[in-house]
Amino acid sequence: MDTRLHLTGQSAPVTNSVAYRNVRHNVTKMLTEHSPAEDLPIPACPEWTIVDVLAHLAGTAALAVGRISGSVPARRTPAGSNDIVSLLGEWDWMGPEVERLLTGRAGNLLVMDSFTHELDIRYALGEPLPGTHPAFARAFEMLVAGFSASVVAHNLPALQLVIDGTRWTVGAGMPVGELTASGYDVYRSLAGRRTPEQITRLGWSRDSHRWLPAFTWGPFTPPEEPVEGLITESDR
Numbered sequence: 001m002d003t004r005l006h007l008t009g010q011s012a013p014v015t016n017s018v019a020y021r022n023v024r025h026n027v028t029k030m031l032t033e034h035s036p037a038e039d040l041p042i043p044a045c046p047e048w049t050i051v052d053v054l055a056h057l058a059g060t061a062a063l064a065v066g067r068i069s070g071s072v073p074a075r076r077t078p079a080g081s082n083d084i085v086s087l088l089g090e091w092d093w094m095g096p097e098v099e100r101l102l103t104g105r106a107g108n109l110l111v112m113d114s115f116t117h118e119l120d121i122r123y124a125l126g127e128p129l130p131g132t133h134p135a136f137a138r139a140f141e142m143l144v145a146g147f148s149a150s151v152v153a154h155n156l157p158a159l160q161l162v163i164d165g166t167r168w169t170v171g172a173g174m175p176v177g178e179l180t181a182s183g184y185d186v187y188r189s190l191a192g193r194r195t196p197e198q199i200t201r202l203g204w205s206r207d208s209h210r211w212l213p214a215f216t217w218g219p220f221t222p223p224e225e226p227v228e229g230l231i232t233e234s235d236r
Contacts, residue, residue, distance in 0.1 A: 016102035016111050019135035023114045024095050027121055028088050034125050038083060043227040044120040044193050053117050054087035061094045064110055065101060112139040116191050123228050129184055143190040144170060150217035159211055161186060178205040182231050192220030198230055
């Protein structure tokens with residue numbers, strides 16, 4: 001399956017290093033400007049605070065360096081220093097090395113994970129979603145590829161996504177239905193940030209329920225209660 005995609009209104013695909021650097025800079029800028037409380041909850045990540053998300057981002061960066069280079073970098077700050085400033089400092093310190101090593105599928109996954117959490121943080125802070133973002137295309141490709149594999153694994157018929165004017169088939173064979181929505185609504189749905197009920201309210205050409213099981217895949221499970229609103233409806 002061709003996993004290349006360029007959505008109208010989004011930046012064309014860039015290298016993983018550029019995409020990841022933009023995420024890191026955006027998160028650092030937002031948290032520096034907002035100075036949120038350490039226990040700020042992240043609705044999209046139940047039971048996680050902003051510190052937990054930053055610890056995850058810094059931790060996955062360290063693991064990525066270790067997995068690719070063979071040596072996990074030692075922390076510059078004490079292990080117990082899990083506060084916003086310290087974690088941003090750790091992530092910033094490892095950033096250039098991570099960017100140098102971001103190749104292949106592992107690099108794509110790290111871009112998708114970090115960009116998804118940037119969006120989580122934006123929702124938690126009340127920051128608007130970016131109109132365009134260098135990481136969107138690469139991250140979206142990974143999500144759609146995972147969802148497509150899930151459609152096949154659930155023995156479901158192929159589905160065509162219609163996103164900002166771009167048509168893309170997921171699953172195997174000829175599509176028997178269409179899902180039309182904004183890029184971010186589809187992105188957040190594929191990343192486990194929309195409830196099944198919210199997913200059914202998107203622009204389906206036929207009954208959506210048969211495809212709902214496919215939205216649970218990999219690390220993603222749709223929440224039972226909404227963690228954020230639908231963009232499609234907020235624009236009406």
